[in-house]
Amino acid sequence: MANKISDEVMDYVGILAKLELSGQEKEAAKKDMEKMLDYIDTLNELDTSGVEPMSHVLPVQNVFREDVVTNGDNKEETLGNAPLRKDDYFEVPKTIG
Amino acid sequence: MELLDLTAVELGKKIRQREVSAAEAVEAVFARAETAEPLLHSYVTFNREDALAQAEEVQKKIIAGELTGPLAGVPVAVKDNLCIAGELTTCSSKILSDYRPTYTAEAVRNLQRSGAVILGKTNMDEFAMGSTTETSWYGPTRNPHHPEHVPGGSSGGSCAAVAAQECFYALGSDTGGSIRQPSSFCGVVGLKPTYGTVSRYGLIAYGSSLDQIGPITKDAADCAAVLEAIASYDEKDSTSIRREDLHFTEALTEDVKGLRIGIPADYFGEGLDEEVAEAIRAAANILEEQGAVVERFHLSLVDYAIPAYYVIASAEASSNLERFDGVKYGYRTADYDGLHNMYKKTRSEGFGAEVKRRIMLGSFVLSSGYYDAYYLKALKTKALIKQAFDQAFEKYDLLLGPTAPTTAPLLGESLCDPLKMYLGDIYTIAVNLAGLPGMAVPVGRDQNGLPIGMQLIGNHFQEKILLRAAYTYECATNRQFEKPADIEKLQETCREKTVRNTVEKKEEVSAGKEVQAR
Numbered sequence: 001m002a003n004k005i006s007d008e009v010m011d012y013v014g015i016l017a018k019l020e021l022s023g024q025e026k027e028a029a030k031k032d033m034e035k036m037l038d039y040i041d042t043l044n045e046l047d048t049s050g051v052e053p054m055s056h057v058l059p060v061q062n063v064f065r066e067d068v069v070t071n072g073d074n075k076e077e078t079l080g081n082a083p084l085r086k087d088d089y090f091e092v093p094k095t096i097g
Numbered sequence: 098m099e100l101l102d103l104t105a106v107e108l109g110k111k112i113r114q115r116e117v118s119a120a121e122a123v124e125a126v127f128a129r130a131e132t133a134e135p136l137l138h139s140y141v142t143f144n145r146e147d148a149l150a151q152a153e154e155v156q157k158k159i160i161a162g163e164l165t166g167p168l169a170g171v172p173v174a175v176k177d178n179l180c181i182a183g184e185l186t187t188c189s190s191k192i193l194s195d196y197r198p199t200y201t202a203e204a205v206r207n208l209q210r211s212g213a214v215i216l217g218k219t220n221m222d223e224f225a226m227g228s229t230t231e232t233s234w235y236g237p238t239r240n241p242h243h244p245e246h247v248p249g250g251s252s253g254g255s256c257a258a259v260a261a262q263e264c265f266y267a268l269g270s271d272t273g274g275s276i277r278q279p280s281s282f283c284g285v286v287g288l289k290p291t292y293g294t295v296s297r298y299g300l301i302a303y304g305s306s307l308d309q310i311g312p313i314t315k316d317a318a319d320c321a322a323v324l325e326a327i328a329s330y331d332e333k334d335s336t337s338i339r340r341e342d343l344h345f346t347e348a349l350t351e352d353v354k355g356l357r358i359g360i361p362a363d364y365f366g367e368g369l370d371e372e373v374a375e376a377i378r379a380a381a382n383i384l385e386e387q388g389a390v391v392e393r394f395h396l397s398l399v400d401y402a403i404p405a406y407y408v409i410a411s412a413e414a415s416s417n418l419e420r421f422d423g424v425k426y427g428y429r430t431a432d433y434d435g436l437h438n439m440y441k442k443t444r445s446e447g448f449g450a451e452v453k454r455r456i457m458l459g460s461f462v463l464s465s466g467y468y469d470a471y472y473l474k475a476l477k478t479k480a481l482i483k484q485a486f487d488q489a490f491e492k493y494d495l496l497l498g499p500t501a502p503t504t505a506p507l508l509g510e511s512l513c514d515p516l517k518m519y520l521g522d523i524y525t526i527a528v529n530l531a532g533l534p535g536m537a538v539p540v541g542r543d544q545n546g547l548p549i550g551m552q553l554i555g556n557h558f559q560e561k562i563l564l565r566a567a568y569t570y571e572c573a574t575n576r577q578f579e580k581p582a583d584i585e586k587l588q589e590t591c592r593e594k595t596v597r598n599t600v601e602k603k604e605e606v607s608a609g610k611e612v613q614a615r
Contacts (some may be wrong), residue, residue, distance in 0.1 A: 009461075015416060017460040019453055020301060020441040029457055035516060036458055040404040041334035044476050046481065053476030056336070057463045057555065058293060077183075077199040083429035083526055090424050091438045092384070 003037040005030050100125045100401060100583070101262040105171045105319040107189060108265055112170035117154035118171030122265070126172050126216060130263045133584050135224055138241045139184030139248075139258040142185050143175045143217035145310050148172065149216045154277050167322045167346075169212030174264035177218035178253050179205055180299040188301050189233035190223045192421050192428045202299025203334070204268060204310045204327040211326045213453030216264050217553075219254030223449045224418065225275055225303045227251050228411040229511045232451040237365025238509060241582030242284060242547055244591055246505040249279030256283040258517040260582045267313040272304045274407055274525025276311045277537040281500035284539045284578065286320045286567065287313045291557050292532035295324075296331030302417040304410035305336075317538070317567040318581055319608060321345040324560065340558060341594070348561035353569045354388035356562070359493030361396035363381065366523055370503045371597045374542030375501045383573050384497070394492065397485045402527035403519055408462050408475035409530070414452075415459025421447065424495075454515065478483055479590040480549055483531045486556075495553040495562050499524055500537045504547035517590050528554055536563040548578070 010030050014021060021029055074087065084091040100108070101119065120191045127145050134140060158164040161263055175181065178188045187193045205215070211323055211365050222232040230253025233239040240246040241261035248257040254270030256279035262445075264331035268338040269276040271289035273514060288311045295310040312323035313502060326483035331338040334535040365374055385391045423429035423443030431448050448456070462471035463544025489496060509520040534555045541549040553563045571579070 013457055013464065016464060017456045018419070018440045018444050018455075019435075019448075019456060020445045021453070025453075029454065032454055032515065033458055033461065033604060035501055036407065037471075039516060040475075043404050043408075046398075046401060046478060048474060048477035048481065050574075051477040051480050053473050054483060055476060056184050057479075057530075058336075058338065060293070060336050060338075061167060063332065065332055074199040076227050077197075077339045081196060081199075081426035083423055083427070090382035090542055093433060095436045096196070 003034045003041070005034055101129055103265070104315045105168050105265040106237055106322050108556050109167045109171045111167060112135030113165070119159070120149055121586060121604070122170065123148045123152045123172050123214060123216070125423055126262070126264055129261070129584065132588065133261045133263055135147035136244060136259050136587055137241055137261055138236060138262065139219055139238050139254045139263055140174070141187055141218045141220050141254070144254045148214055148216050152297075155212045155564055159531050160299060164212035166326070168208070168326055170214060171265050172214045172216050173208060174216050174219045174255055174258045174267040175205060175391070176221055176252050176267070176269050178221060178270055178301040179268060180301065181205055181215065182205060184218070186218065186301070187537045188224050189221045189235055190448065190452070191234045192444070193426070194234065194428060196426050198299070198529045200299060203296035203329065203331045205299065206374060207327045207329055207462075208268070210294035212271045212480035217259060219252070221254055223452050224301070224414070224454055225251040225270060225272055226414070226451050228278060229506070229510065230254060230279070231512055232449055234449060236594060239508070240282060240505050241315060241584070243505070244495055244587060244612045245507055245544060246547060247508055249501075249505055249510065251275040251279070252254055252287075253279045256280050256285055257285065259283070259285045261316060261584055262581050263293040263604070266315065266319055268310060268327070269313045270308055270310050271529065272410060273529050276313060277500050277525050277535055277550070277552055278522065279553070281536040282505035283546060283611060284580070284582070285313055286536070287311065287536055288324060288560065288563065289528065290328065290538040291326060291338070291534045293336050294328045294560075296329060296334040296337050298333040299452070304413040305417060305452070306413060307410060312352055315581070316576060317571055318346070318349055320536070321349055321564045328579055344415055345560055345564060348564040349568045350565055351569050353384055353566055356384075356495060357493045357564065358384060358389050358391045358566075359489055359496050360391060360393045360427070361399070361496060361498050362393045363399040366519070367500045368394070368497060368523075370543075372543045373499050373501075373503060375496070377551050380540040380551045380570060381497055384570060387569055387573055390436050390568070391417040391497075394489065396489055398482050399523065399527070402482055403523060404448070405475040405478040405482065405529060406473050406526045407458065407519065409479065411455040411487070412463050412472055413459070414463070415456045415463065415499055415614055418456055422519070423447070431573050433512045451515070454600070479530045483529050486487075486533060494559070495566055498552055498554075500550040500552040501525070504543045524552055533557060534563060536567060539565045540570075541578055544599035559564045
């Protein structure tokens, strides 16, 4: 079964992915994704009824520790990486009108 | 260039015995890099002054008796997705092209504690997404054995640097084969440890449930020494495993008598190059001659690993890469209209095509309506693949097969058909899904002189068996397939063919200077 992805779905995925694709890019991405999904659909040949989805192969549990600060004050270094800063804040475009 | 022929452990010994200084070792690899870099482009940043300063510090500690380990003073190259405080860490992406982390990856910290001298950061596929090192924003790395071929990926820069003797060993990361496949293509030894063995703290995440950091070295002895240095339990990585035995160098014995080796017959099917198949069979025969019991068997579900992987890895990538939004670090677009437009434009301009492709796929498979059909289905497939390996390891101590179906492809051949490129990872990907240790060991050359690597796969926590088998193989073959690339010959080839250099003058690369290949 060949997968067909509508423009609406592509737009929706673009919103989720926070990516803005040009018309040409979008067409290419759509074709790529359809081809990948056709390939991924081979998984449907497998009977997985009764199989538990496995996120971790080894038995790992949540790890808890005391909430103690161990690193020093990296404020300047951290803010130094910001594309735009204002005083001690990361600067972003205005979000509230 | 005798010094460059030493393995990391051999060099470490000479440094401890004061026959060579750490600074001399840095100068030797720097001289080599000056020759090799314009042809290969293994590094994104090469930091000579800083490396010499580190060498001086380390030398003092060696003299004072504070550093006594096998790697003290030995120069290492680090893949550019591992954070080093204050050092440019780009993931070979435009979006991180000016990023300087405030902290250092635990694996790198462990090396620093062992007295390693860090030379610089190696080129890679952007965010480790790719199998050729061609998706790097800084341009591709070339295979040191043949400049028209790729080094493999995504740790292509690290593997090329080791093969070209531009460092004595390197660190890579492996999410679907990114240490083992380029190691195989470059004729070096590479190991992906059991998931949880090396802390992922400070490794810029791609597929968190699959990512592992591992050594890329000249031989098995170096591999064991480096793994011993970087493996540790780390509370900063919630999936870190507290392992009892991390003495990997103890495994370096010449003994495979009675070792049960299974050869997955499924790995020798359609698509496997005949020269590769022949080299792998020959390697298995050698281990059999040394006393191993070799048997072919059927490992099921081989064809389902790649589709399951691309669902899981892309899903995790789409989530992990959400943090790159132009606010806290990295690139921000020049013109934008409001916050959301800034996010979108920043990401669209900052990420390359392959990264966007995987983020889109990942966002799709996690979206409501498709989550069960794709993401959960892939996680169930992963459970079945793990089961198939569990069954295999009831009968065998070790699995042996090819690392990749072919030797290194030509530059430019892979990216036009992503699906075809993905299929090249068929033997390595299942190992990540099952969290197993896997190791690539050079076992031959094809008719073009390109290296062929076998892959050894062990059960969880059985790195020592892999190292023992690799070491025994090396001894039996007199390490004949682990010869470094011939850089002088490479220079001649490049002169003759006037191969177009993708990177302009690299001699200028100095402390923290960014190489803008584009």
